[in-house]
Amino acid sequence: MIPERVSVMRKLTIIAPLLLALLLSATAGCSSVEPWVKPYERDRLADPIMSLSRHGKADSYINHVYQARESARGAEGGAGGGCGCN
Amino acid sequence: MGRKVAQEVAVVVTERAPVALLFLVLMAASSFAQAATLPVDNVDLFYHRYDGGGMEIDGPVVLARKSVGPQVSVSGQYYVDMVSAASIDVLATASAYKEERTEYTLGVDYLYDRAIMSLGFTNSSENDYEANTLYFTVSQEFFGGMSTVTLGYAAGWDEVGKRGNDSFSEEADRRNYQLGFSQVLTRNLLVGLDLEVVTDEGFLQNPYRQNRYLDPNDATAFLYQPERYPETRTSTAVAARAMYHLPYRASIRGEYRYFTDTWGINAHTIELGYVHALNQHWSLEGSVRYYTQGEADFYSDLYAYENSQTHLARDKEMSSFSGTTFGTGAVYEWKQTSLPGIKRLQFSLLLDWLNFDYDNFRDVTAEGNYLPGQEPLYSFDALVTRASLILEY
Numbered sequence: 001m002i003p004e005r006v007s008v009m010r011k012l013t014i015i016a017p018l019l020l021a022l023l024l025s026a027t028a029g030c031s032s033v034e035p036w037v038k039p040y041e042r043d044r045l046a047d048p049i050m051s052l053s054r055h056g057k058a059d060s061y062i063n064h065v066y067q068a069r070e071s072a073r074g075a076e077g078g079a080g081g082g083c084g085c086n
Numbered sequence: 087m088g089r090k091v092a093q094e095v096a097v098v099v100t101e102r103a104p105v106a107l108l109f110l111v112l113m114a115a116s117s118f119a120q121a122a123t124l125p126v127d128n129v130d131l132f133y134h135r136y137d138g139g140g141m142e143i144d145g146p147v148v149l150a151r152k153s154v155g156p157q158v159s160v161s162g163q164y165y166v167d168m169v170s171a172a173s174i175d176v177l178a179t180a181s182a183y184k185e186e187r188t189e190y191t192l193g194v195d196y197l198y199d200r201a202i203m204s205l206g207f208t209n210s211s212e213n214d215y216e217a218n219t220l221y222f223t224v225s226q227e228f229f230g231g232m233s234t235v236t237l238g239y240a241a242g243w244d245e246v247g248k249r250g251n252d253s254f255s256e257e258a259d260r261r262n263y264q265l266g267f268s269q270v271l272t273r274n275l276l277v278g279l280d281l282e283v284v285t286d287e288g289f290l291q292n293p294y295r296q297n298r299y300l301d302p303n304d305a306t307a308f309l310y311q312p313e314r315y316p317e318t319r320t321s322t323a324v325a326a327r328a329m330y331h332l333p334y335r336a337s338i339r340g341e342y343r344y345f346t347d348t349w350g351i352n353a354h355t356i357e358l359g360y361v362h363a364l365n366q367h368w369s370l371e372g373s374v375r376y377y378t379q380g381e382a383d384f385y386s387d388l389y390a391y392e393n394s395q396t397h398l399a400r401d402k403e404m405s406s407f408s409g410t411t412f413g414t415g416a417v418y419e420w421k422q423t424s425l426p427g428i429k430r431l432q433f434s435l436l437l438d439w440l441n442f443d444y445d446n447f448r449d450v451t452a453e454g455n456y457l458p459g460q461e462p463l464y465s466f467d468a469l470v471t472r473a474s475l476i477l478e479y
Contacts, residue, residue: 034230035229035230035231035232036232037232037270037271037272037273039230039231041273042231042270042273044273044274044331045270045273045274045276045331047331047335047337048419048432049331049335049336049337049361049363049369050276050329050331050337052327052329052339054417054434055415055417055434055436055472055474056128056130056132056149056474056476057130057132057147057149057163057474058132058134058434058436058472058474061132061134061147061472062438062470062472065136065440065470066377069403069409069440069442070353070377070379070403070409071345071347071349071351071353071379071382071403071404072321072323072343072345072351072353072355072377072379073282073284073321073323073345074262074264074282074283074284074321074322074323074345075264075280075281075282075323075324075325075343075345076280076325076343077278077280077325077327077341
C-alpha cells in the first residue's frame with residue numbers, strides 16, 4: 001500500500017506545477033485580451049458582503065465542525081479569489 | 087434484551103482528525119479577499135459553541151496579526167475546545183467524559199510583487215492525541231488582478247494515544263495538496279474552482295470505537311469488537327463557487343462540491359447563501375446547506391459474525407447519511423471608528439442549526455426491545471453558535 005501512496009504523491013507533485021504552468025501559459029497566449037473589469041469598476045467586488053472569509057476564524061471553524069462529522073474533506077473554499085482592487 | 091459488551095472503553099470524538107486540512111483552509115481563506123496585499127493588522131476574538139447529539143464543545147479562539155515592514159506579516163493563534171461528551175458512540179459502550187484540546191499556530195506571510203507566500207506551523211494537543219502540521223501556500227494574482235491561482239501544501243504528523251493504556255502509541259501522517267483558481271467575471275460576479283487531494287497513512291481509526299456483530303450463541307444479542315480501518319486513504323474534492331452582487335447592496339452565493347475517496351465514499355455538498363446590508367453598519371445573512379454521502383466499502387451497522395472481513399467500521403461518519411444546515415447571522419461593521427488605535431471594528435453573531443439523518447446507522451441506545459439490526463435509525467440535530475469580534479488597528 002505504501003508504494004501506491006508514494007506513487008500518488010509523486011504524481012501530484014508533478015501534476016500540480018504542470019497545471020499551474022498550463023494556466024499561466026494559456027493566459028499568456030491571450031495577451032490580446034485585456035482585463036475587462038477595470039480596477040475602478042471593482043468597488044462592488046471589494047465590498048465585505050462579497051467576501052467568502054468575512055468572519056475571520058468563525059469561517060474556518062464551521063468547516064472544522066463539518067469535517068468532524070462528515071467524511072468529505074477539502075476544497076472548502078478560500079483558495080484563490082481576490083477582487084484585484086488593491 | 088441482552089446486549090453484551092465485549093470491552094468497555096471510553097470513546098473520543100473525531101474533533102481533531104483533520105487538523106492539517108483545517109489549517110490549510112484557514113490559512114488560504116485569510117488570503118481570499120485581497121490576494122496581492124498582506125492581511126491587515128488585527129486581533130480576532132472568537133467564541134464557539136457546539137451543542138447537539140450529546141456533545142457540548144465550546145471555547146475561545148484568539149488571533150493576533152502584525153505586519154513587520156511592508157512585505158511581511160506575522161500571526162499567532164490560540165484555540166481551545168472544551169469537550170463534554172455523551173454522544174451515542176460514547177453511551178453505547180462507555181461513560182460520558184470531559185476533555186480539553188488546545189492548539190497553537192504561528193504563521194508568516196510574505197508579499198512579493200503580486201504573490202503572497204505563507205508558511206505556518208500548528209500544534210494541537212490533548213491528553214491522548216498530539217498533532218503537528220506544517221503548511222505552505224503561494225497565491226499569485228495576474229491578468230490585471232482579475233485572476234488568482236493558489237497552490238497549497240500541508241504535512242501533518244499525528245501521534246495517537248489511548249487513555250488508560252500508556253503503552254499504546256500509534257502514528258498517522260497526512261499530506262494535503264490544494265489548487266485554487268478564482269476569476270472576476272464581471273463587476274458583480276466572482277467565480278472560483280478548488281481542487282484538494284488529501285492522503286493519509288498510518289493509524290486512521292479511533293482507538294476507542296467499536297463495531298458490532300451478531301452473537302453466534304444468541305440471535306437476540308450482539309457483541310462488540312474493535313474497529314479496523316485501512317492504513318491508507320486518499321481523497322479528492324472538487325468545488326465550484328460563485329458570488330454575485332445584486333443591484334442593491336446584497337450578495338448571493340452558490341457552492342457545489344464533489345468528494346470521492348479510496349474507501350468508496352462519495353459525497354455531494356450544495357450551499358446557497360444571501361447577505362443583505364441594512365445600512366452602512368448592519369447586515370443580515372442566511373444560508374442553506376445540504377450534504378449527502380454514501381458509505382465506505384467496509385462499513386456495516388451489524389456484521390454477521392466476528393472478524394467477518396479485513397476492515398471493520400461502524401463509525402456513523404463512515405455510513406450513508408445526509409445533513410441539512412440552516413444558518414443565520416447578524417454583522418455590525420464600524421469603519422473609521424473613533425476608538426483610539428482601532429481603524430475598523432466588526433462584530434458577528436452567527437447561528438447554525440444542523441440536522442443529520444442516517445440511512446444505515448441504528449440507535450442501539452433506543453428505549454424498547456429490538457432485535458439486532460431492527461433498532462430505529464439514528465438522527466440528531468445540533469446548534470452551532472459563533473460570536474466574533476475583529477479589531478483592525
